Amino acid sequence: MPVASDPADLDSDGAGDHDGQLPINELFHSLQGEGRLAGVPTVFVRTSGCNLRCWFCDSYHTSWEPTGDWYGVDELLAAIGEYDADHVVLTGGEPLIHDASGDLLAALDDRGYHTTVETNGTIAPDAPIDLASVSPKLATSTPTAARDPKGSGEWADRHEERRLDLSTLADIVERYDSQLKFVVTGPEDMAEIESLVERLRAATETTIPDHRVLLMPEGQTREQLDETRRVVAELAMEHGYRYTPRLHVDLWNDAPGT
Numbered sequence: 223m224p225v226a227s228d229p230a231d232l233d234s235d236g237a238g239d240h241d242g243q244l245p246i247n248e249l250f251h252s253l254q255g256e257g258r259l260a261g262v263p264t265v266f267v268r269t270s271g272c273n274l275r276c277w278f279c280d281s282y283h284t285s286w287e288p289t290g291d292w293y294g295v296d297e298l299l300a301a302i303g304e305y306d307a308d309h310v311v312l313t314g315g316e317p318l319i320h321d322a323s324g325d326l327l328a329a330l331d332d333r334g335y336h337t338t339v340e341t342n343g344t345i346a347p348d349a350p351i352d353l354a355s356v357s358p359k360l361a362t363s364t365p366t367a368a369r370d371p372k373g374s375g376e377w378a379d380r381h382e383e384r385r386l387d388l389s390t391l392a393d394i395v396e397r398y399d400s401q402l403k404f405v406v407t408g409p410e411d412m413a414e415i416e417s418l419v420e421r422l423r424a425a426t427e428t429t430i431p432d433h434r435v436l437l438m439p440e441g442q443t444r445e446q447l448d449e450t451r452r453v454v455a456e457l458a459m460e461h462g463y464r465y466t467p468r469l470h471v472d473l474w475n476d477a478p479g480t
């Protein structure tokens with residue numbers, strides 16, 4: 223699937239309405255690299271646009287500089303059907319900022335696909351989803367002036383106001399099979415993760431077992447993961463949470479389309 227011009231009619235939050243179409247940054251076949259379905263052959267549909275701006279975003283061209291082109295649901299179903307895979311991951315950016323993501327998920331559900339949605343957990347879905355893979359953003363994600371990859375911290379306040387919404391997180395874990403996936407930069411993140419998990423448990427009657435809380439090392443290259451994976455694995459053992467690899471980085475480093 224070609225990647226074309228900037229979807230110029232996205233607003234500053236990355237959302238847009240284009241006659242029921244979705245702004246697509248890329249669509250590709252690979253192995254699921256993260257979480258409890260790691261290793262499963264999967265078609266990835268990556269939408270462009272995000273309502274947050276994590277400084278370490280590993281899909282820069284869906285958030286800081288969104289690029290892609292518009293595709294209708296039928297075109298996407300045809301492209302997905304070209305691959306021998308019954309699992310589809312809808313990811314971004316933040317795919318749930320687009321109303322048409324719900325149309326695509328409903329159409330995939332009708333056709334018997336297993337769907338995973340990779341979301342930052344700030345927007346309540348309105349669609350059939352088999353696995354909500356929720357990645358709440360920690361304080362260390364905020365693009366302060368010193369860490370801003372593009373400007374001088376202009377997004378920091380907006381990001382900080384939006385990055386956590388406990389009632390939306392509770393709504394998602396109540397309505398969907400889910401996993402909570404935290405990008406961990408080091409031991410300094412653990413107090414915030416533990417606090418958030420406890421607050422979320424208090425906000426819902428749904429049980430959130432420790433094995434549904436995933437710690438994932440921060441790093442977009444093998445070299446970066448070499449610095450973090452052992453530390454994060456030991457933190458998972460210490461706290462009783464689940465470690466998740468970044469299998470696609472281990473296998474293909476930072477090659478695009480993996």
Ligand code: SF4
Pocket residue numbers: 272273274275276278279280281284285314315316342359
């Ligand atoms: S929420 Fe995800 S896609 Fe959006 S800026 Fe953060 S890491 Fe990137």
